Amino acid sequence: MYHIYIYNTLQGTSVKLNKQVIAWFIFLHLGALLAFLPSTFSWSAVGLFVFMYWLTASVGVCFGFHRYLTHRGMIMPKWLDYFIIFCGTLACQNGPLKWVAQHRMHHDNSDTLNDPHNIQAGFLWAHMGWMFYNRHQFDNSTRLRKFTRDINKDKFYQFLDKYFIHIQIALGIVFYLIGGISWVVWGIFVRLVLVYHATWCVNSVCHKWGYTNYRTSDLSKNNYIIAILTFGEGWHSNHHKIPRSIKHGIKKHEIDLTYYLIYGLSKLGLLSNLKVYS
Numbered sequence: 001m002y003h004i005y006i007y008n009t010l011q012g013t014s015v016k017l018n019k020q021v022i023a024w025f026i027f028l029h030l031g032a033l034l035a036f037l038p039s040t041f042s043w044s045a046v047g048l049f050v051f052m053y054w055l056t057a058s059v060g061v062c063f064g065f066h067r068y069l070t071h072r073g074m075i076m077p078k079w080l081d082y083f084i085i086f087c088g089t090l091a092c093q094n095g096p097l098k099w100v101a102q103h104r105m106h107h108d109n110s111d112t113l114n115d116p117h118n119i120q121a122g123f124l125w126a127h128m129g130w131m132f133y134n135r136h137q138f139d140n141s142t143r144l145r146k147f148t149r150d151i152n153k154d155k156f157y158q159f160l161d162k163y164f165i166h167i168q169i170a171l172g173i174v175f176y177l178i179g180g181i182s183w184v185v186w187g188i189f190v191r192l193v194l195v196y197h198a199t200w201c202v203n204s205v206c207h208k209w210g211y212t213n214y215r216t217s218d219l220s221k222n223n224y225i226i227a228i229l230t231f232g233e234g235w236h237s238n239h240h241k242i243p244r245s246i247k248h249g250i251k252k253h254e255i256d257l258t259y260y261l262i263y264g265l266s267k268l269g270l271l272s273n274l275k276v277y278s
């Protein structure tokens with residue numbers, strides 16, 4: 001059944017296999033395997049991995065790219081905006097403009113042929129297969145810009161969109177100079193692969209397995225394991241119900257670490273106009 005959905009998904013659009021993206025993912029996964037060599041292990045590298053996992057996944061992607069920039073759930077000073085969006089760019093999932101555009105497409109047409117990672121085309125498609133193709137409908141820059149009219153003009157975001165791979169390579173060089181090869185293996189390869197799969201699980205697992213608190217018009221689910229791995233993004237059905245709310249965990253047991261960070265920063269006076277709906 002899935003191949004019919006994929007066939008339909010790829011129909012009617014200009015589609016090209018994106019060999020660069022496929023090669024990049026293979027390269028990173030092979031690099032991450034180096035972590036199994038005892039010679040690449042060091043406690044400082046593991047510490048760096050844990051810190052960078054949190055900084056790029058929770059601060060950068062969940063807080064910065066998602067709850068702040070995509071859904072405009074709060075207001076913050078420009079210096080903090082640029083800092084957290086830079087952290088999101090270090091997750092190497094495109095720059096902020098393309099990431100936000102594709103995520104807004106997902107919310108507008110969840111689980112349909114107009115959803116970039118339509119779960120109806122299968123688990124693997126929603127997890128990573130959708131990125132293996134360059135599809136006019138989802139990758140054309142003119143079309144993408146229509147979804148990010150509010151932020152298109154920002155020069156810093158434009159810079160991050162253009163150079164996110166270069167920035168990652170520069171970070172790798174800095175890690176190498178400070179901590180040697182073990183810092184590159186754990187701080188770049190292992191971290192990127194795990195942050196990738198955690199983020200991708202929101203698109204795949206959280207549209208397939210879990211529970212719902214509310215009726216929604218899509219297949220989104222709350223999933224405890226993914227919520228832990230993604231610092232709260234796994235309460236995905238709650239999020240689809242009220243996309244603008246910065247608080248994804250609603251029930252008492254729904255731990256939402258990114259929200260706790262946002263709450264703390266707001267108490268320090270760094271954030272305002274918080275959109276919280278329970």
Ligand SMILES: [Zn+2]
Pocket residue numbers: 106110202203207220236240
């Ligand atoms: Zn979703």
Ligand SMILES: [Zn+2]
Pocket residue numbers: 066070071103107239243
């Ligand atoms: Zn969202």
